[in-house]
Amino acid sequence: MVLKVGVIGTGMIGQDHIRRLTQVLSGVEITAVTDIALDRAQSAAPAGAEVFETPEALIASDKVDAIVICSWGPAHEEQLLTAIAHGKPVFCEKPMVTSEEAALRVMKAEVAFGRRLVQVGFMRRFDADYRRLKAVIDSGTLGAPLLYKSCHRNASVPEGLYTSEMPLNDTLVHDADISRWLLSDEVVGVEVRLPRRSSKGGELRDPHIVLLHCASGAIVDVEISVNIGYGYDIRGEVSCEAGIAALPNRPATVISDAHGYRQALPADWRERFIEAYDQEFREWIVAAGEGTATGPSAWDGYAATLVADAALRAVESGVLEPVTMIEKPALYTDGISLGQ
Ligand code: NAD
Ligand code: ISE
Structure with missing residues (x-):
């Protein structure tokens, strides 16, 4: 069976996901697209796909079995709630939503529906390097994880x-999610420190140092820099009781020239995580074909939103801001959310 997919939002990542769903992956066909900029939807639409004027019409269409949301974060809630109301599996780019209240509404709707429908676009969980790093930590050979350094x-x-706000409610959510997943832990408090501002981003507050305090006592130290200029540089290093486990540098041709020995860095997230996005959609297509979702859940989207909210509060207060979660609904307690 071929999964008929409708894509909402045909900007940077929408176009990249359309490329992978039409040119890279199998078992899937894009039958519908929409964007508030209809001309952009028109030019991004693959052959045979219908351009819908609204997300509501696209979601309701019987040409669409499952939905991919690539619109801006604040638009996600309404589109998710509409997809859930139609009982259609939905892949939603991060951030799932941009407030705790919105995250609670999405979980409430999915719980009332009674089956998982939502997968959130935390693609790092599908990256082979992160998966190998997690396998080492989970094996216990290095003892308990104590510290995790995440450079974004x-x-x-x-x-x-x-x-x-976006370094914290758009970018940090990846580090929040991958930290919970790698360490099999929950974040219970957030501190933010603001170093000297980079002149490269104008008035933009950048960079940020964020400390995520975990329930186990482990601490995650996140650097968010969004105008580093030289490339897209993602690093991760876990300090455990008996050793260190770190992401490797990505393989790249070694160039020797007048500047010395050097290897190119990825230009952006599209290049760095290309295989991870492919794999997250491979797994999504299988689950969506069965009318459900696996992988990062609405609970994980909620957890990352709480961290972002707390980080934004911490910028104002300058102190450790607590993160308090509701009791995990049974729908999310099967081990899918944490630890897988
Ligand atoms: P973008 O601005 O390039 O594209 C967003 C598109 O959504 C635009 O074409 C815009 O017109 C459309 N849009 C906005 N609101 C809409 C609405 N209500 N209905 C229909 N269309 C709407 O942004 P982008 O970089 O493609 O980011 C889109 C989303 O993907 C964001 O949530 C972003 O955080 C996320 N993202 C994730 C990753 C990742 O690594 N997983 C990378 C980039 C972006
Ligand atoms: C972007 O939206 C992403 O999700 C990228 O993965 C992240 O690195 C970037 O900071 C975000 O703006």
């Missing part, structure tokens, strides 16, 4: 569109 450096971000 973007070469640049779209000027004007990327605002000072």
Whole structure:
């Protein structure tokens, strides 16, 4: 069976996901697209796909079995709730939503539906390097994880569109999610420190140092820099009781020239995580074909949203802001959310 997919939002990542769903992966066909910029939807639409004027019409269409949301974060809640109301599996790019209240509404709707429908686009969980790193930590050979250093450096971000809240409610959510997943832990408190501001981003608040305090006592130290200029530089290193486990540098041709020995860095997330996005969709297509979702859940989207909210509060207060979660609904307690 071929999964008929409708894509909402045909900007940067929408176009990249359309490419992978039409040119890389099998068992899937894009039958519908929409965007508030209809001309963008028109030019991104693959052959045979219908361009819908609204997300509601696309979701309701019987041409669509499952939905991929690639619109801006604040638009996700309404689109998720509509997809759940139609009982259709939905892949939603991160951040799942941009407030705790919205995350609770999405979980409530999915729990009332009674089956998982939502997968959140935390693609790092599908990256082979992160999966190997987690396998080492889970094996216990290095003892308990004590500290995790996560560097999240973007070469640049779209000027004007990327605002000072976004390092925390758009970028940090990846580090929050991967930390919970790698350490099989929950975040219970967040501190933020603001170093000297980089002149490269104009008025943008950048960089940030964020400390995630975990329930086990482990601490995650996150650097968010979004105008580093030289490339897309993602690093991760876990300090355990009996050793260190770290992400490797990505393989790249070694160039020797007048600047010395050097290896190119990925330009952006598209290049660095290309295989991870492919794999997250491979797994999504299988689950969506069965009318459900696996992988990062609405609970994980909720957890990351709480961290972002706490980080934004911590910028204002300058102190450790607590993170308090509701009791985990049974729908999310099967081990899918944490530890897998
Ligand atoms: P973008 O601005 O390039 O594209 C977003 C598109 O959504 C635009 O074309 C816009 O017109 C459309 N849109 C916005 N609101 C809409 C609505 N209500 N209905 C229909 N269309 C709407 O942004 P982007 O970089 O492609 O990011 C899109 C989403 O993907 C964001 O949530 C972002 O955080 C996420 N993202 C994730 C990753 C990742 O690594 N997983 C990478 C980039 C972006
Ligand atoms: C972007 O939306 C992503 O999700 C990228 O993975 C992240 O590195 C970047 O900071 C975000 O803006």
